[in-house]
Amino acid sequence: MPAGGDIIYASDGTLPAAVQVADGTNLTGINVAGPITGSPVVGVVFTAPPSGRVRAAVTGTLAATAGTGQINGLLAVQVRTGAVIGAGTLVHDGFAADPGARVVFIGPINGGVCGSAAMMVSGLTPGAQYNAQTVHGVLGTSAAMTVYNRAVTVDPLP
Numbered sequence: 001m002p003a004g005g006d007i008i009y010a011s012d013g014t015l016p017a018a019v020q021v022a023d024g025t026n027l028t029g030i031n032v033a034g035p036i037t038g039s040p041v042v043g044v045v046f047t048a049p050p051s052g053r054v055r056a057a058v059t060g061t062l063a064a065t066a067g068t069g070q071i072n073g074l075l076a077v078q079v080r081t082g083a084v085i086g087a088g089t090l091v092h093d094g095f096a097a098d099p100g101a102r103v104v105f106i107g108p109i110n111g112g113v114c115g116s117a118a119m120m121v122s123g124l125t126p127g128a129q130y131n132a133q134t135v136h137g138v139l140g141t142s143a144a145m146t147v148y149n150r151a152v153t154v155d156p157l158p
């Protein structure tokens with residue numbers, strides 16, 4: 001492990017590998033506030049780098065597919081302690097606590113958006129295992145949405 005003040009380069013082997021997983025399953029008829037994970041769950045396990053900081057990103061497509069009015073759909077990433085995806089203590093909630101770090105679609109039926117959002121998660125214990133998963137839901141609407149092409153990526157930061 002590098003000493004305090006050392007310069008850390010991704011190429012020198014001091015950072016754990018970046019991890020990513022994606023799934024193209026169409027999750028249809030979503031009309032609950034969430035956060036929910038859907039099936040299959042899209043998540044990764046990662047090791048916190050010496051800095052205790054990672055960049056966690058979520059990517060996906062949201063589409064309003066049924067109902068009336070407009071939809072307010074969200075897609076985000078949650079980070080938890082431990083090596084079991086979806087289990088452990090919640091350490092970062094992009095769905096509820098970080099409005100700038102989620103894919104948002106506010107629009108009419110038959111509309112949609114494909115997007116990505118990333119956030120820095122800090123305060124992680126270096127060398128400890130964590131898990132990150134996508135979550136989604138709709139807010140205050142009589143419409144339903146479809147979510148597809150979900151992905152989560154975790155990059156260690158120096």
